[in-house]
Amino acid sequence: MFQRLAEIGYQVAATNHAQAIVAHDFPAEMEELCVALETFRISAQDLIASGGGEAGSTQRLRRDLAAKGWHKHNFIQRATIDGIEREAISHEIxxxxxxxKGTIALEIEWNxxxxxxxxxxxxxxxxxxLSAISFGVVVTRGAxxxxxxxxxxxxxxxxxxVEDEEGLVAFDMKERTARQRVIVARQMRAGFSFREAFARAFVADKFGTASTHWEKLQDRVRRGVGNPCPLILIGIGLERVDLEGTQEVAEEARLL
Structure with missing residues (x-):
């Protein structure tokens, strides 16, 4: 099933025998996730209209998973001594x-x-x-x-x-700050067109290197963060961006 995802542009990696666990104990549950990811698309316009946070397409993926039984849950861990609760720690997933045969925890870190x-x-x-989950899954932007x-x-x-600030109205963007306008103007003085200048500034501001994406996730895994929990890591590929049906997707996002 992960080969199917790889063929349509996803990056997939596994740690601590997670693939073997999936194959033997969770094929049906992971099939649900794979089907949801196979139908997942994000428009280039949605990237801009979302302002970089929780994109409309990501919200649609969440609803699709919830409909399949993948719900938000808050695990509560309590420490009790002589019948008196001393501490309670929550883990929201x-x-x-x-x-x-067990429980899967999944986090979507789009941005x-x-x-x-x-x-x-x-x-x-x-x-x-604590044996509360069998393995974890993280979905994020691919490299x-x-x-x-x-x-x-x-x-x-x-x-x-779009050739100037006024053209951005079509994307229902938040009002650009003075700082953001100054950065775009500086880029244009350096010889970039408005489109190029805006794109460079917008991506640096909203999808920069300090945001959640594949390489940052891999950095943690290489350092052993999360060990020894088995992990399935999934990167959303460039192929999942719909370059054509942009307006339809953005219109749906505005209704969310």
């Missing part, structure tokens, strides 16, 4: 799927600050040590999507004929 990866992986580690983000935004502006 975006999507939890309880299967016949957060990269320390959220530490929180997610450490939560997985604790919950796995190629991250690398091509500036070109995607600039290309989207070109397809919509």
């Amino acid at each position: 975006d999507h939890v799927r309880r299967g016949r 957060n600050k990269d320390p959220f990866f530490d929180r997610d992986l450490e939560n997985f580690q604790r919950l796995h040590a 190629e999507l991250q690398a091509q983000m500036t070109d995607l935004v600039a290309g989207c502006l070109a397809r919509h004929g």
